[in-house]
Amino acid sequence: MNGPVLEIDDLVVEARSSDKQVRIVDGVSFAVHAGRTLGLVGESGSGKSVTCLSLLGLPPRGVSVTGGRILFDGCDLRGRTPAELNALRGREIGMILQDPMTSLNPLLTIGRQITEMFRYRDGIKSREEREARAIDLLQQVRIPAPESRLNSYPHQFSGGMRQRVAIAMNLACNPRLLIADEPTTALDITVRLQILDLLREVQTERGTAIVLVTHDLHLVRRYCDDVAVMYAGRIVEQGPVEQVFARPRHPYTKGLLGAVPRLFSAQRRLTVIPGQPPLPGSIAEGCRFAPRCPRAQADCLSAYPATRDIDTNRTVACWHPEPEEMAPEPLLATEAS
Ligand SMILES: Nc1ncnc2c1ncn2[C@@H]1O[C@H](COP(=O)(O)OP(=O)(O)O)[C@@H](O)[C@H]1O
Numbered sequence: 059m060n061g062p063v064l065e066i067d068d069l070v071v072e073a074r075s076s077d078k079q080v081r082i083v084d085g086v087s088f089a090v091h092a093g094r095t096l097g098l099v100g101e102s103g104s105g106k107s108v109t110c111l112s113l114l115g116l117p118p119r120g121v122s123v124t125g126g127r128i129l130f131d132g133c134d135l136r137g138r139t140p141a142e143l144n145a146l147r148g149r150e151i152g153m154i155l156q157d158p159m160t161s162l163n164p165l166l167t168i169g170r171q172i173t174e175m176f177r178y179r180d181g182i183k184s185r186e187e188r189e190a191r192a193i194d195l196l197q198q199v200r201i202p203a204p205e206s207r208l209n210s211y212p213h214q215f216s217g218g219m220r221q222r223v224a225i226a227m228n229l230a231c232n233p234r235l236l237i238a239d240e241p242t243t244a245l246d247i248t249v250r251l252q253i254l255d256l257l258r259e260v261q262t263e264r265g266t267a268i269v270l271v272t273h274d275l276h277l278v279r280r281y282c283d284d285v286a287v288m289y290a291g292r293i294v295e296q297g298p299v300e301q302v303f304a305r306p307r308h309p310y311t312k313g314l315l316g317a318v319p320r321l322f323s324a325q326r327r328l329t330v331i332p333g334q335p336p337l338p339g340s341i342a343e344g345c346r347f348a349p350r351c352p353r354a355q356a357d358c359l360s361a362y363p364a365t366r367d368i369d370t371n372r373t374v375a376c377w378h379p380e381p382e383e384m385a386p387e388p389l390l391a392t393e394a395s
């Protein structure tokens with residue numbers, strides 16, 4: 059199949075609060091192809107997690123998808139039953155969250171959790187075979203001496219090792235799509251890179267499509283092919299990472315890139331975007347970034363800028379985008395590598 063593995067089209071997600079509906083995600087669209095990674099970035103509260111959980115059919119309590127399409131292999135997941143979605147999540151769609159404890163059972167040994175999966179999901183009857191597979195799986199994610207770790211409980215592993223186990227259990231399903239929501243945020247930088255290197259290896263081998271949510275633009279630079287920048291429930295800019303980072307067109311993207319400390323620069327912080335994003339429910343007419351935008355003009359307050367194409371595979375939602383000329387030096391060029 060040549061189409062995208064995942065295509066989100068005009069997704070709207072709302073929360074019910076006492077008497078009114080509040081829009082948390084407002085018309086988000088993106089696509090991810092096999093073997094490619096889309097980075098989803100934006101400040102805390104912009105709706106990244108709600109987008110991911112909604113597309114997995116797991117919106118938080120009181121929150122529901124009220125518009126748009128979620129196409130997996132071209133078929134809309136909206137309208138599927140919870141049982142169907144559950145089956146899909148166990149096999150075709152993997153998810154890795156910030157805290158791997160949410161996907162591991164603290165009361166069962168790692169070996170038990172993995173072998174039970176082989177027993178019930180794959181119907182493997184022989185205990186020896188299930189154990190051999192579990193060891194093989196832990197080896198794939200570079201857990202040292204896996205034979206001796208089968209009897210350990212999740213709390214006996216370090217955070218990085220737990221995340222590897224969670225990844226291993228996802229890989230056992232050989233998913234076509236992997237949603238990773240800040241999978242390495244809790245880990246130190248070395249482990250972070252090891253885990254993401256591992257995911258990339260697996261992706262190269264199996265052609266997995268990955269959505270990587272992160273607030274670390276260095277990681278986007280290093281691991282993502284495309285990037286979608288979210289602000290207050292909308293995607294404000296989207297495109298290939300190299301192009302967007304070299305020539306950001308949305309003032310918010312430019313601000314985010316400018317706020318990243320440069321690893322090898324004497325000046326640790328270049329600029330910080332002043333102000334705070336609006337809370338859902340308090341959103342005014344017009345562009346949501348206007349109160350913080352250095353390029354804002356009177357017309358920005360009267361109507362929300364529609365998303366428009368500015369190049370092949372590139373979109374921006376801004377009335378007065380940054381000029382097109384090359385940035386003096388590519389932002390975040392090679393610093394994280
Ligand atoms: N269960 C919920 N009910 C109401 N609002 C929610 C709920 N969960 C999240 N939100 C709101 O949705 C917005 C987006 O949250 P989230 O997706 O977690 O942001 P991000 O992952 O980008 O930091 C936030 O303003 C948050 O307060």
Ligand code: SF4
Pocket residue numbers: 308309310345346347348349351352353354355358363375376377378379
């Ligand atoms: S539409 Fe106006 S306020 Fe919004 S980002 Fe563009 S220039 Fe700034």
Ligand SMILES: [Mg+2]
Pocket residue numbers: 106107108239
């Ligand atoms: Mg989040």
